[in-house]
Amino acid sequence: MKKRFFLLILLNSIVVFSQKTESQKLTIEQIIQKRLDKVTNFPIYKAIEYKDEAGVFDLVFTENQKVISKKDTINTKIKAICFINDDGNLSEKWQINDLIEDYNTKETTIWFWTKYCSTKDIDGDGFIDPIIVYGTKTEDEEIRRVKIITVYNNKKYVIRATECVLDDCRTFKKDSNWNLLPQKIKTHIDQLIIRIRKGQNLILKDG
Incomplete structure (x- = not known):
């Protein structure tokens, strides 16, 4: 009987814990309803609402779309903004x-x-850990820079990479505060880097 009671408590705690965080992509209608279209002068590429122990947040990805053609959209500037929505x-x-x-x-x-x-x-601490990834491309259609930014406790932890066919111009640097991140997050980023290497055919190594 005691074992069953303990199991029920454990299962209930898992269910409650799993409900602490939520995340969803916002539709155009929701973006307008939340007035997120007024927060930046760049077009919104994507917007996400997420909820955790700290409250409700809106994360907006914007790109300036300098040139729009049938072939591609060219951006010269980007901006991601995170708001707490009270x-x-x-x-x-x-x-x-x-x-x-x-x-x-x-x-x-x-x-x-x-x-x-x-x-x-x-x-698993009840707070969302946003990860933002972006890159640049050269006039030769080659990926040049890649940045992976992790936001943990409202602080940014950045990986900066420069792709190059030559060893001496290829870089891969982590911020000096990188080791302050929890091991679970660092392991997650390591796995993400492997995904990006395979998905984008990149080296993502120093030298």
């Missing part, structure tokens, strides 16, 4: 900005890699 009142928590850079091989576009982005509670 009964319709939006308060910015953090944002990410970047733009194309002019090197020997000029970058021509920058965009969010949303299939690698996520809003999950990775370490």
Whole structure:
């Protein structure tokens, strides 16, 4: 009897814990209803609502869409903004900005890699750990820069990679605070890097 009672308590705690976080993609109608279309002068590429122990959040991915053609959309700037939504009142928590850079091989576009982005509670503490991934492409149609940004406790932990066929111009650097992340999150990012390597045919290594 005691074993059954303990099992019921354990199952109930698992169910309650699993309900602590939620995440969903917002429709155009929901974006307008939440007035998220008014928060930036860039077109919204994607918006996500997520809920955790800290409240309800809206994460907006925007790209400036400098050139739009049948072949492709060219962005020179991107911005991701995260708001806490308190009964319709939006308060910015953090944002990410970047733009194309002019090197020997000029970058021509920058965009969010949303299939690698996520809003999950990775370490199981009841709080969402957003991961933002984006990259740039050169005029030779080669991927040049890749950034993987993890937001944990409202702090950013960044991996910066530069792709190059030559060893001396290829880089892969983690922020100095990287080891402050929980091991579960670091392991998750390691697995994500493997996915990106395979999916985008990249090296993502230093030298």
